[in-house]
Amino acid sequence: MVNWKRTAFGRTAAAARYVAQRYVCCIPAPALLLLCAALCTMRAAAQSQESPSHRTAWPATPSAELRFKALKAVADDRANFLPVAAAKLKLNIDTAFAWQLVDTFLTHPVGDMFWLYPAVGFYFHCKDRLNSYWRGRFRGMMKSYSPYRGDTENHYLMYYSAILLFSQEWPELGRGDWFNGKSSAENYADAKEYIDHWIDDVAANSVTEWDSPRYVYLYITPLLVLRDFTNDPLLRKRVDMMIEYLLADFAAEYLNGSYCGAHSRHGDNSVIDPRRAEAGTYAGFYFEDSLAMPNGLGNELTFAALSGFQCPPIIRAIAHDRDTAFVHTELKRSRAKMRSSSERYTLAGKYDFMTPDYCLGSVPGGLLQPIQQHSWDVTFASPKPNNTIFGLHPQWSAMEAGMFFPEEPELIVGSIARTKGSYTNENKWVGGSPYEHIVQYRNMLAALYAIPAEASTHHVDLFLPKSLDECDRSDSGWIFCRMGDAFVAIYPLAAERIWMEEKINWRLRLPAPVDSLTGYVVECARAAELSFAAFREAHREPPRWCRTPRTDENVLDVRTRTGVRFSVAGSQLDSLTLHVNGSAVNFDAVHLFNGPNMYSIAGSRVIELHAGNRKRILDFNRNTITE
Amino acid sequence: MPYQHDWASSRNHQRTAQATPCSYRTALLFATALWAALLQQPAGATTFYAVVLATPRYAVGASTLQSGLFVSTDNAHTWRQLGPRNVKGYSMDAVDSSRGRILFMAAGNGVHRSTDFGATWRIVTDWRMTEVMDVMVDQHDPRWIYAATAFGFWRSGDGGDHWENPPGELHGGYTYRLQTPGPGNELVVAGENRFFRSTDHGSSWQAMGSFTEPRGILGIVGCADGSCSASRGGCRMYATGEGVMVAAAGPARGAPAQLPGCPRMNVYAMISAGGASAYVAGDSGVWLYNACTPRCEERTANIANPIVHALVMANDTLVAGTYGDGLFRMAGNSWVQSGLEGSIVWTLRRKEW
Numbered sequence: 001m002v003n004w005k006r007t008a009f010g011r012t013a014a015a016a017r018y019v020a021q022r023y024v025c026c027i028p029a030p031a032l033l034l035l036c037a038a039l040c041t042m043r044a045a046a047q048s049q050e051s052p053s054h055r056t057a058w059p060a061t062p063s064a065e066l067r068f069k070a071l072k073a074v075a076d077d078r079a080n081f082l083p084v085a086a087a088k089l090k091l092n093i094d095t096a097f098a099w100q101l102v103d104t105f106l107t108h109p110v111g112d113m114f115w116l117y118p119a120v121g122f123y124f125h126c127k128d129r130l131n132s133y134w135r136g137r138f139r140g141m142m143k144s145y146s147p148y149r150g151d152t153e154n155h156y157l158m159y160y161s162a163i164l165l166f167s168q169e170w171p172e173l174g175r176g177d178w179f180n181g182k183s184s185a186e187n188y189a190d191a192k193e194y195i196d197h198w199i200d201d202v203a204a205n206s207v208t209e210w211d212s213p214r215y216v217y218l219y220i221t222p223l224l225v226l227r228d229f230t231n232d233p234l235l236r237k238r239v240d241m242m243i244e245y246l247l248a249d250f251a252a253e254y255l256n257g258s259y260c261g262a263h264s265r266h267g268d269n270s271v272i273d274p275r276r277a278e279a280g281t282y283a284g285f286y287f288e289d290s291l292a293m294p295n296g297l298g299n300e301l302t303f304a305a306l307s308g309f310q311c312p313p314i315i316r317a318i319a320h321d322r323d324t325a326f327v328h329t330e331l332k333r334s335r336a337k338m339r340s341s342s343e344r345y346t347l348a349g350k351y352d353f354m355t356p357d358y359c360l361g362s363v364p365g366g367l368l369q370p371i372q373q374h375s376w377d378v379t380f381a382s383p384k385p386n387n388t389i390f391g392l393h394p395q396w397s398a399m400e401a402g403m404f405f406p407e408e409p410e411l412i413v414g415s416i417a418r419t420k421g422s423y424t425n426e427n428k429w430v431g432g433s434p435y436e437h438i439v440q441y442r443n444m445l446a447a448l449y450a451i452p453a454e455a456s457t458h459h460v461d462l463f464l465p466k467s468l469d470e471c472d473r474s475d476s477g478w479i480f481c482r483m484g485d486a487f488v489a490i491y492p493l494a495a496e497r498i499w500m501e502e503k504i505n506w507r508l509r510l511p512a513p514v515d516s517l518t519g520y521v522v523e524c525a526r527a528a529e530l531s532f533a534a535f536r537e538a539h540r541e542p543p544r545w546c547r548t549p550r551t552d553e554n555v556l557d558v559r560t561r562t563g564v565r566f567s568v569a570g571s572q573l574d575s576l577t578l579h580v581n582g583s584a585v586n587f588d589a590v591h592l593f594n595g596p597n598m599y600s601i602a603g604s605r606v607i608e609l610h611a612g613n614r615k616r617i618l619d620f621n622r623n624t625i626t627e
Numbered sequence: 628m629p630y631q632h633d634w635a636s637s638r639n640h641q642r643t644a645q646a647t648p649c650s651y652r653t654a655l656l657f658a659t660a661l662w663a664a665l666l667q668q669p670a671g672a673t674t675f676y677a678v679v680l681a682t683p684r685y686a687v688g689a690s691t692l693q694s695g696l697f698v699s700t701d702n703a704h705t706w707r708q709l710g711p712r713n714v715k716g717y718s719m720d721a722v723d724s725s726r727g728r729i730l731f732m733a734a735g736n737g738v739h740r741s742t743d744f745g746a747t748w749r750i751v752t753d754w755r756m757t758e759v760m761d762v763m764v765d766q767h768d769p770r771w772i773y774a775a776t777a778f779g780f781w782r783s784g785d786g787g788d789h790w791e792n793p794p795g796e797l798h799g800g801y802t803y804r805l806q807t808p809g810p811g812n813e814l815v816v817a818g819e820n821r822f823f824r825s826t827d828h829g830s831s832w833q834a835m836g837s838f839t840e841p842r843g844i845l846g847i848v849g850c851a852d853g854s855c856s857a858s859r860g861g862c863r864m865y866a867t868g869e870g871v872m873v874a875a876a877g878p879a880r881g882a883p884a885q886l887p888g889c890p891r892m893n894v895y896a897m898i899s900a901g902g903a904s905a906y907v908a909g910d911s912g913v914w915l916y917n918a919c920t921p922r923c924e925e926r927t928a929n930i931a932n933p934i935v936h937a938l939v940m941a942n943d944t945l946v947a948g949t950y951g952d953g954l955f956r957m958a959g960n961s962w963v964q965s966g967l968e969g970s971i972v973w974t975l976r977r978k979e980w
Contacts, residue, residue, distance in 0.1 A: 112713070145713075146711060146712050146713040146714070147713070148713055148714060148715070148735070148736060149735070149736040149737075149757075151735060151757065151758065156754070160754065175749060176747070180749065180750040181739075181740075181747065181748055181749025181750060181751075182749065182750065190753045190754055191754075193753070193754065194753075194754035197754075336778070338758075338777040338778065338801045338819075339801050339819045340819075344778075344799060406735075406758040406760055406777040406801075407680070408893065408895065408936075410893055410910065411910075411934070411936075411950060415683070418683060
């Protein structure tokens, strides 16, 4: 006799029924599967009639079917992660292995706050499956394991959100029952105060680990768990608003699977292949209503699939509204600086020129984050891999380390190099430089470098992927690239150019002699504006530039193909000013967000989201969402 | 079901307690500590403490169980972990009158306190305090506890129960080391490149003028005392991360300079070797400096790791804490391992009670 529940169909049906019971309604599993299939068909038909960018009404995400697909994808994994165990238990798949994972997780705790957030997510989502033995083991971990709080913003969020929920769960625990010697009441108060502070601070001033394709999931995941299980309705509301804030911030710079522009922290792999970033998992889940788990990443989707949070349609529209080109700016701030700086936070104006075919985005340069900063790029909408062009000065120093880490600066460099091996590599593709100065106006960007003798390297590198449809070098000195319908012209401001062929890219190295200016000019265009041949034809003259900045002189002067005069003037690298058609372009320190999709005045704690004629306001002063 | 607890009243209670540092609870705490100490620690015992930051392969999230506070009562030969575990430990202090019962440890996640000789620990600070580089008990009035953090100076007036970040010059700047250089309640704090002193528990600060007994300001060290330094006008030397700043008896000013005759290195620790001599340690090993000669003689010898971050004298034996290879003790002209293999030893302390 066949036990239908043990068949694949039975498991799927059971899973679908679970999702349905939680999110749709109580209907039999086979009926739900038929419903899902019908929904799929209807959605596919609808999508075939209407291109995404013209969609006026996006449904909220994730759909019930996507929740199930995500849960199933994670449950089918054999990875040694607690979200995998949660998915298996929810879907009744491989439960023996799941319990084994839980046992291992509790027997050999490791990972500090990276241990805490899956622990709390698993505990609350699977609480109905946990008998007193398992609940006791989790409770006992709060005494026997001492998770470290960490030192970054994402660490704190993971740590305090978990502490808040566990202390809420066991309010009777005294000081002797917690690893940190605080009672549940004290832990709850501490965690709540931090999270309230963090929300208010971020609503007014932005996160410090802004727009990180590598780490944004470590914000969204703990927030999802927190909003699902906090007993405080006001906190739940505020956390919902924060998730919307983070997703909207992401959506405004999202282009066909990629997180565009400058980033506080990028990964070594994702910086050269943006769609491989961890952020892609949540972009697929919330913006595309599809399952995207690049490189097998994303078992945290378990918690998103089980969460009651839904991404509002307006955020999906923001992610896809690319009919026309637009400028989007943001005010971001650095990670807190400890040394070698007169200010705790350095403000940075972030600039994006978004088009249907590419995005050119940047920050002004300098050191905003240690190790993994990414200061500018062109991101192509093309579905090809390695859909990006960018440049950097590969720099590392004790000064940078001491700016962001508390120990002896010269010792930190060695420590970082041991754990993040690329940091002291002259060929690395991530990292900021204090000797970098970037200016941008719409589709034009210039990056200038004055690299002193004490710098760790004396060259500037440009990443040009081999996946470009075309890439050639003209006699005039301009380099022309095309990927899909996006064109990029690059003019290196250097006497010498060294081309190095690597596995997936060309590395254009510009040697940077001490005390002279090096850099490049980048101009982008779309096939909808002109042909690639015409684009090339428009760049016959090299920019005017000088190697040594002098007072009141232009160090760079470019007349763009559209007739705009783009010039940079100043005597020192850190005081260069961009002029467009003779007028200085000043740094916008007023707006936290300013563009057709997002608007906020810094410090106001009111974030407006716009898409078409829709408007949604996140008001963190009144803790209201209005649309 | 909302969490049932009267948070407002408990928080109000805490704030009320902060306003009256000399509380009954604090008095009881120290009375108990004193009693326990009398019972459990023999008078005149020498106790050594090692604060371990981590292991060299440590990254946040990769737990480092071999960190925290370690204790030795056999002249730094063998060590026992006191806890707290899995922290980035930077420094420690004890209420001397409690003879090791009341301990404080400075760590990346706050100030930890034990009131039972390290058997149990409690983080006595909240989310606002992070990267605590040093902690110090005012031994004249151990209600006052000071903390140097990467984001400013903090203090507690009730034995560590409550903390505040007083306004003023050190409200938000980087602070690194603390010292009470002599009798009285003078407090010296070293920041990024500056030194400050306070005689009112950190309520107000003066840029560093002079102090009578500079020895023991680890990493910001004064030269060995004695006739030689007196003849030189009471020289003062403060190690920094970029060399050694030498100053006369007056205000410590001037660009970082090398110790005469010593190699160019970053200096992390310095202790008196008696007379006008001092041991100096940094990223080029251990050196014996004589302020009279002036001359520096290398003592690194066979030490496994030339990066030495902490020094302490165990009787007449020099013990060095390395950055990643644990402790070494000097035996004649060579070094032998003295425990905590594989550890980054950030601070060594010797306590007599």
